[in-house]
Amino acid sequence: MARLFTSLTELENDTNPILGSTTSPTILDQQKLQKLLINDLIYNALFHSDPTIKETSQELILRIAKLCHAKLCSIYPLYKAIGQRKVEGFVVPAINVRALTFDIACRIFQMMKKHQIGVVIFEIARSEMKYTQQTPQEFSLCILAAAIKENYNGPIFLQGDHFQFSRDKFLQDKDEEINNLQHLIIEAIEAGFYNIDIDASTLVDLSKHDIAEQQKLNSEMTALLTGYIRKNQPTDVTISIGGEIGHIGDRNSTLSDFEAFMYQYLQRITSIGISKVSVQTGSSHGGTPLPDGTLKEVTLDFSVLKSIGEIAKDKYHLAGAVQHGASTLPLSDFDEFKNNNTVEVHLATALQNSIYDHLPEGIKNDMTAWVMTNLSQDKASDQTEEQFIYKNRKKAFGPFKRALWDLEEEEKEPILGQIEFYLTPIFTKIGIINTKDLTDSYFS
Secondary structure, eight states: OOOOOOEEEHHHHHHHHHHHSSOOOOOOOOOHHIIIIIIHHHHHHHHHHHHHHHHHHHHHHHHHHHHTTTEEOOOOHHHHHHHHHOOSSSSSSEEEESSHHHHHHHHHHHHHHTOOOOOEEEEHHHHHHHHHOOOOOHHHHHHHHHHHHHHSSSSEEEEEEEEEEEEHHHOHHHHHHHHHHHHHHHHHTTTOOOOOEEEOGOOOOOSSSSSHHHHHHHHHHHHHHHHHHHHOOOTTTOOOOEEEEETTTTTOHHHHHHHHHHHHHHHOOOOOOSSSSEESSSSSHHHHHOOSBOOOOOOOOOHHHHHHHHHHHHHHOOOOOOEETTTTTTTGGGGTTTGTTEEEEEEOOHHHHHHHHHHHHHHHHHHHHHHHHGGGOOOOOOOOOHHHHHHGGGGGGTTTHHHHHHHHHHHHHHHHHHHHHHHHHHHHOOOOOOOOHHTTTTOO
16 A cells, blocks of 8 residues: 655655665666556655645656656547548547546556556546545546556557536636636646547537527637637647537537537637537436436437538538437447447546445445535435435545545455456457557557
């Protein structure tokens, strides 16, 4: 188990035999770095109460990442090639990591090395940052530390998922909500999030009879934030930006929705635009729990992905359509994505369920009790207790972040083993096995 340094002197004494110094490190002992030191550094970078030790640990992780050639990248060059039909045959998984971020990232990097996988996106949404208590900087440090531990030296993709407008806050104070999202964008870019999904689909107004009017605010705000991202991206990086035309959980997207959005969006941008578009096909985030806590079966309309993805590529040279809420779908659905112009699938809830289903009973009961005590006011009158807990238990990840981190390795292994068991067939079905040589060619 990782430990907190008692002083800056102790940090330096532990570091110097392995890295030479804390200010100008050189890797002198790769084995001890991977087995011992990086575990302690990321733990102190997150949890130490002394700001000097905390910041020194953070800076060291960034310096070591450079030495190890663990590089944060934009997936834009690859998506540009996909949009030009120069590359095909696989779908990129984007994985939301809500808890045990360092440990789960380590296991995914192990899988990537084992199966020669070139592209996996690690992502976190605006809402998830809040309830899991993970800032962009913290999330980035965890992923980089995991890459160091696993000696992974390929391109690393961090994505801001659902940088979403709150409809209520936007209607109440438009400028303040725009300002909040712009602050988040700056924070994310500074942390190395070179892939950002703008989600103004919450502003789509289906009460309007004209489709262009329905998509008007969505296209305006997506264009506004596109310009803001381009203005603030590093000079040597083209951030990959995603747009969204249909709010996940609402009615399914149509080709007319997409065309109306793109026509207005392209009129409003003066720089490189989005490289993909998220659509609604019948899924929902987290799935729909039935009264007994099991999930309702979902039937996806793959024609939405196929038709919009095809026009996205042929007319606008985008990489294709994005499927959100994929992790609770049956495994057989993953056979269909490659053939239906899907460029990216988002996987979140199944990983969360793997954590909860394999937690030691003590901490699991404590987290459930926290939900029942602190969120009881959110329980709808028509919800069973099982439905309420399933929908809200993710919000315990923040308060129990350190307790989860402090689990013994043998307590974490059933969780990580289940995640690998879940992801392996998906990675096979979406075609990313043995893609490393192909995808690495797009990243210097």
